[in-house]
Amino acid sequence: MRRFYGTELANPLMLGTAQYPSPAILAEAFRASNAAVATLSLRRESGSDNAGQVFWSLIRDLGVPLLPNTAGCHTVKEAVTTAHMARELFETPWIKLEVIGHTDTLQPDVFALVEAARILTEDGFQVFPYCTEDLVVAERLLHAGCQVLMPWGAPIGSGLGLNNEHGLRSLRAHFPDVAMVVDAGIGLPSHAARAMELGFDAVLLNTAVAKAGDPVQMARAMAMAAQAGQAAHQADPMEPRDMAAPSTPVIGKAFLT
Amino acid sequence: MDKLTIIGAGVAGLAIATEITDRGGKVRLVDQHARPGAHACSWWAGGMLAPYCERESAEEPVLRLGLEAADWWQAKTGTVTRNGSLVLALDRDQADLRRFARRTTGFTEMTDPQISELEPDLAGRFRAGLFFGDEAHLAPRAALTALTDRLADKGVTIETAPQPAQTTIDCRGLSARDALTDLRGVKGEMLILHCPDVALNRPVRLLHPRIPLYIVPRGDGVFMLGATMIEATERGRVTVRSVLEMLSAAYALHPGFGEAEILEIGVDARPAFADNLPRIRRRGDTVFANGLYRHGFLLAPALARMVADHVLDGKTPEVMDENHG
Numbered sequence: 001m002r003r004f005y006g007t008e009l010a011n012p013l014m015l016g017t018a019q020y021p022s023p024a025i026l027a028e029a030f031r032a033s034n035a036a037v038a039t040l041s042l043r044r045e046s047g048s049d050n051a052g053q054v055f056w057s058l059i060r061d062l063g064v065p066l067l068p069n070t071a072g073c074h075t076v077k078e079a080v081t082t083a084h085m086a087r088e089l090f091e092t093p094w095i096k097l098e099v100i101g102h103t104d105t106l107q108p109d110v111f112a113l114v115e116a117a118r119i120l121t122e123d124g125f126q127v128f129p130y131c132t133e134d135l136v137v138a139e140r141l142l143h144a145g146c147q148v149l150m151p152w153g154a155p156i157g158s159g160l161g162l163n164n165e166h167g168l169r170s171l172r173a174h175f176p177d178v179a180m181v182v183d184a185g186i187g188l189p190s191h192a193a194r195a196m197e198l199g200f201d202a203v204l205l206n207t208a209v210a211k212a213g214d215p216v217q218m219a220r221a222m223a224m225a226a227q228a229g230q231a232a233h234q235a236d237p238m239e240p241r242d243m244a245a246p247s248t249p250v251i252g253k254a255f256l257t
Numbered sequence: 258m259d260k261l262t263i264i265g266a267g268v269a270g271l272a273i274a275t276e277i278t279d280r281g282g283k284v285r286l287v288d289q290h291a292r293p294g295a296h297a298c299s300w301w302a303g304g305m306l307a308p309y310c311e312r313e314s315a316e317e318p319v320l321r322l323g324l325e326a327a328d329w330w331q332a333k334t335g336t337v338t339r340n341g342s343l344v345l346a347l348d349r350d351q352a353d354l355r356r357f358a359r360r361t362t363g364f365t366e367m368t369d370p371q372i373s374e375l376e377p378d379l380a381g382r383f384r385a386g387l388f389f390g391d392e393a394h395l396a397p398r399a400a401l402t403a404l405t406d407r408l409a410d411k412g413v414t415i416e417t418a419p420q421p422a423q424t425t426i427d428c429r430g431l432s433a434r435d436a437l438t439d440l441r442g443v444k445g446e447m448l449i450l451h452c453p454d455v456a457l458n459r460p461v462r463l464l465h466p467r468i469p470l471y472i473v474p475r476g477d478g479v480f481m482l483g484a485t486m487i488e489a490t491e492r493g494r495v496t497v498r499s500v501l502e503m504l505s506a507a508y509a510l511h512p513g514f515g516e517a518e519i520l521e522i523g524v525d526a527r528p529a530f531a532d533n534l535p536r537i538r539r540r541g542d543t544v545f546a547n548g549l550y551r552h553g554f555l556l557a558p559a560l561a562r563m564v565a566d567h568v569l570d571g572k573t574p575e576v577m578d579e580n581h582g
Contacts, residue, residue: 021314021316052487054442157466
């Protein structure tokens with residue numbers, strides 16, 4: 001099993017902590033899904049004197065490894081500063097690196113991303129870069145020192161699923177040893193299962209659960225789907241074929257007489 | 258019966274003092290600031306009495322308890338406007354309108370001509386909307402002042418220092434975090450605009466996947482724009498991003514807001530418990546009433562009724578989760 005900077009995940013679901021109707025429902029969603037990692041954003045919540053600390057301590061109480069992110073950062077400098085704040089506050093070298101390049105689609109700025117990843121890796125961070133499925137960008141990120149990749153399925157919060165399955169498949173095939181998470185764009189359990197069937201190591205989602213009518217039920221569904229997809233991948237699925245192939249031999253059956 | 262001491266003259270303290278006084282109880286009301294003002298987060302509230310709309314993300318008690326609000330405020334202060342509320346989304350965000358409709362009740366679906374009839378200034382701007390005809394709104398500062406004056410007429414003036422008391426009702430909001438350790442702040446930023454070019458008859462909510470906005474008309478061309486929801490306890494520091502987002506949403510609702518004058522930019526933090534529902538807790542001689550979250554004006558009447566039920570009649574109300582008398 002591929003590891004995340006030496007850590008093996010208890011299950012293939014990473015869950016975000018934003019936009020839930022209440023912290024109580026957030027906690028319930030984590031319990032229901034048993035998510036292995038909690039991502040959290042500290043940019044908006046951190047004001048003077050770490051004003052978000054009450055909310056953060058609610059998240060710490062989930063007892064799940066934390067993956068702080070740099071959501072909302074648009075430049076290398078902002079992202080690096082936010083990563084340093086996160087490391088100090090949450091005492092973890094893990095950082096989900098987001099550098100947004102386009103405000104409407106929240107598409108990553110991959111050039112700034114590679115630069116920020118290099119700076120942070122040299123500084124001892126273990127970087128989880130939110131990237132596209134572009135092979136060359138992936139290569140640059142790995143050269144910059146990343147050992148994990150987080151390609152998008154579709155734009156953040158869109159719920160569109162896997163927009164470029166071919167690209168994701170190709171990425172998986174090119175870097176067979178790198179732990180990879182499909183991050184962003186997952187709207188339904190079937191999307192999560194599909195990503196896992198392709199051989200990804202985990203899925204990360206937030207809006208699909210937080211904005212569901214019943215976040216707890218949706219969290220449970222996502223966990224089951226991710227696990228089903230993972231089990232299917234490990235089971236080496238059959239190849240699809242054009243001809244019907246009966247699973248029971250037909251020779252000797254009544255219809256031949 | 259001994260006087261009850263109520264600490265904190267924000268929306269919770271004033272509503273509770275009013276309810277108890279009206280039911281024949283005797284209260285002292287204590288607040289270091291003597292008059293309602295910018296120190297209380299209810300000063301910065303939107304004043305929407307919108308239980309149906311709030312149900313989109315709030316739990317069931319908010320709808321049921323919130324239905325008491327409009328009548329209560331009208332009876333006690335006469336400041337309520339019953340014009341319903343309107344929920345709209347730009348063309349590209351129609352999915353959010355459908356989601357909102359699935360999760361709420363008490364609305365009529367509106368098409369452009371019907372929207373134009375309700376709000377002539379929005380004619381031709383929105384294809385579809387939801388009209389919540391039974392909702393209402395008020396002007397929070399006028400309502401808080403009216404409660405204060407009404408209490409004064411009944412002999413209850415706000416004292417600035419507490420006297421020793423048999424029973425204390427603690428309505429200090431976020432300041433009560435010293436005793437209520439599971440209370441957190443949810444920061445909100447808001448704006449007040451003067452825009453005589455645009456006329457709206459009722460609160461309008463503009464749905465957006467990331468930046469939902471509401472605009473509440475205050476009369477005389479004044480509008481309240483709100484409000485951000487940030488998981489932070491800080492009670493100051495308005496960010497450029499928040500103001501930009503709210504103003505561009507207002508501009509998207511009607512370009513006339515581009516010419517508005519910015520009268521005020523406000524910020525505070527709402528006191529909330531983990532499930533965003535209010536609580537009554539009794540510890541010895543102190544009764545805590547807190548956690549109104551973004552539902553100060555919507556739920557204060559129900560909270561006041563339940564606190565009065567408890568301190569006057571010894572009942573255990575539904576939002577009471579601790580009773581160590």
